[in-house]
Amino acid sequence: MARLQLPATQPTTHPLLTHVAHQACRTTTSAAVAITRSAAAAEDHELLAAAGDVDMLGELSVPDRALLDRGGLVVARDSASALLLLGEGAIAWGTLTLLRPGMRRGRVLHETLDDLATLATEALRAAEAERRLAETLEASVGSLATLLGLRDGYTGRHSDTVVDLCEGVARRVGVTGAEMAHLHIAAHLHDLGKIGVPDQILHKPGPLNDAEWSIMREHPVWGAQALEAIPGFKEAALAVRHHHERWDGTGYPDGLAAEAIPIGARVIAVCDAYEAMTSHRPYREALPEPLARERIVAGTGSHFDPAVVWGLLDALASGSGSP
Numbered sequence: 001m002a003r004l005q006l007p008a009t010q011p012t013t014h015p016l017l018t019h020v021a022h023q024a025c026r027t028t029t030s031a032a033v034a035i036t037r038s039a040a041a042a043e044d045h046e047l048l049a050a051a052g053d054v055d056m057l058g059e060l061s062v063p064d065r066a067l068l069d070r071g072g073l074v075v076a077r078d079s080a081s082a083l084l085l086l087g088e089g090a091i092a093w094g095t096l097t098l099l100r101p102g103m104r105r106g107r108v109l110h111e112t113l114d115d116l117a118t119l120a121t122e123a124l125r126a127a128e129a130e131r132r133l134a135e136t137l138e139a140s141v142g143s144l145a146t147l148l149g150l151r152d153g154y155t156g157r158h159s160d161t162v163v164d165l166c167e168g169v170a171r172r173v174g175v176t177g178a179e180m181a182h183l184h185i186a187a188h189l190h191d192l193g194k195i196g197v198p199d200q201i202l203h204k205p206g207p208l209n210d211a212e213w214s215i216m217r218e219h220p221v222w223g224a225q226a227l228e229a230i231p232g233f234k235e236a237a238l239a240v241r242h243h244h245e246r247w248d249g250t251g252y253p254d255g256l257a258a259e260a261i262p263i264g265a266r267v268i269a270v271c272d273a274y275e276a277m278t279s280h281r282p283y284r285e286a287l288p289e290p291l292a293r294e295r296i297v298a299g300t301g302s303h304f305d306p307a308v309v310w311g312l313l314d315a316l317a318s319g320s321g322s323p
């Protein structure tokens with residue numbers, strides 16, 4: 001007899017699915033509702049959304065495995081019984097019984113449950129479409145990152161490291177949800193525009209002169225121009241454009257200051273600088289991490305957002321997001 005396996009924490013899921021779960025819980029006066037999808041492991045069912053007393057759902061047994069395999073909506077009507085609706089337009093339902101002594105079967109509100117199943121079906125389809133779009137975007141990021149790595153191996157590796165650090169720091173300064181997704185893309189591709197920088201500048205084994213710097217400083221603009229043409233990448237393009245701005249307004253390309261700089265760009269600026277300082281380059285040794293931290297702190301309020309610097313120090317102290 002299959003059981004509904006619940007993760008230790010609530011899943012991050014499509015908002016429409018969560019809405020349907022709450023609506024199902026409310027309209028059926030259920031103790032708990034879960035929207036599930038069958039998983040690869042025989043005894044597992046992926047929890048897509050839940051509402052109500054989620055702990056109670058872990059006690060459900062599923063007598064008809066075939067129903068749940070097709071994806072469905074589990075409605076725990078009260079503490080004694082539960083109903084299962086299929087995700088494909090409420091074509092069937094079954095009664096589930098909790099593994100507790102003295103349980104009784106609940107009554108079925110067919111029309112309400114049909115409506116809820118239809119809603120759940122639509123929500124599942126919307127979530128699936130969103131998942132496919134996210135996969136496409138992630139694959140696009142991977143392709144562009146590969147291209148950047150082929151053009152300049154150091155920049156490619158550097159960008160990969162900056163991603164982990166950026167995400168750890170961003171969480172600490174309150175970046176969540178879609179903003180975090182945009183930051184993920186921007187962190188991977190913040191130096192994409194370096195593809196347009198000539199070899200003799202990009203690979204110069206020493207400090208750049210003024211003329212070379214003026215070309216190198218175009219890379220945030222070129223990277224942003226490449227990304228903003230892709231639907232879904234517009235916010236990431238903004239972070240890429242502004243990742244060399246400075247908190248005091250003396251950065252480039254637009255001289256934005258303080259919170260006028262997108263938060264993603266402020267996070268990348270700090271993590272990019274720290275990661276670059278602690279990396280070995282042909283023309284200089286890597287700085288020891290304590291010295292790099294000191295230099296980042298010295299730039300607080302002039303070069304860097306103080307809150308983001310705190311986020312970096314906290315991430316490094318806890319060992320999470322460390323390069």
Ligand SMILES: [Fe+2]
Nearest residue numbers: 190191243244
């Ligand atoms: Fe850059």
